[in-house]
Amino acid sequence: xxxxxxxxxxxxxxxxxxxxxxxxxxxxxxxxxxxxxxxxxxxxxxxxxxxxxxxxxxxxxxxxxxxxxxxxxxxxxxxxxxxxxxxxxxxxxxxxxxxxxxxxxxxxxxxxxxxxxxxxxxxxxxxxxx
Numbered sequence: 005x006x007x008x009x010x011x012x013x014x015x016x017x018x019x020x021x022x023x024x025x026x027x028x029x030x031x032x033x034x035x036x037x038x039x040x041x042x043x044x045x046x047x048x049x050x051x052x053x054x055x056x057x058x059x060x061x062x063x064x065x066x067x068x069x070x071x072x073x074x075x076x077x078x079x080x081x082x083x084x085x086x087x088x089x090x091x092x093x094x095x096x097x098x099x100x101x102x103x104x105x106x107x108x109x110x111x112x113x114x115x116x117x118x119x120x121x122x123x124x125x126x127x128x129x130x131x132x133x134x
Contacts, residue, residue, distance in 0.1 A: 020118040022131070023065045023072035024106050025097070032076050033097040036061055042088060044122050050088040053097070062086040063128055065119065074117055074128070087128040093117050096130050107132065 036053040039060075044050055053061045053076065064084045065072040080086045089097070096115050100108035107114040115132030 020120050020131075021065065021071045022116050022118045023074045024069045025074050025102060025108055025117060027102045029074055029076060030097060030100055030102055030108065032061075033094075034099070036076075036098060038089070038091060038094040038098070040091070042125070044090075044125070044127065049091045050125070050127060051091065051094065052088065053094060063089060085126050087119060087126045090127060090129045093128045093130045 033053060036055055038051050039054050040049045040051040042050040053063065055061060059078060061076040061078060062080050064075055064077055064081060064086055066075045066081075066084070067073075096108050096110045097117065100110035100115065103109045103114060105114075107116055109115075113132055115130045117128050118131050120127045120129055
């Protein structure tokens with residue numbers, strides 16, 4: 005019997021997750037700054053959140069909820085991966101408010117933060133509607 009194909013694995017890894025955000029995440033992110041560190045294939049800015057001392061706060065997905073929960077940590081927990089943020093996702097996290105339905109309200113629109121994979125880079129981007 006043959007094992008799972010590489011193509012199936014890559015496709016499964018490419019499906020975005022939509023972990024939930026928490027009011028604690030948004031309250032913590034509100035005091036952080038965005039630092040650009042890279043660009044994706046199309047040239048969009050990617051980066052990290054840093055605290056006032058310049059220390060990186062890693063965005064990770066913890067277990068909990070159907071697809072996990074976004075959290076910030078000063079060190080990457082064992083067995084987890086850190087995500088780079090699109091600048092738009094950082095803006096939503098830093099300036100948004102948690103809505104009753106679990107979405108993030110930011111400048112008159114409703115968003116979620118979803119994971120994506122750009123080559124070998126794990127990223128967090130916004131998806132939503134006005």
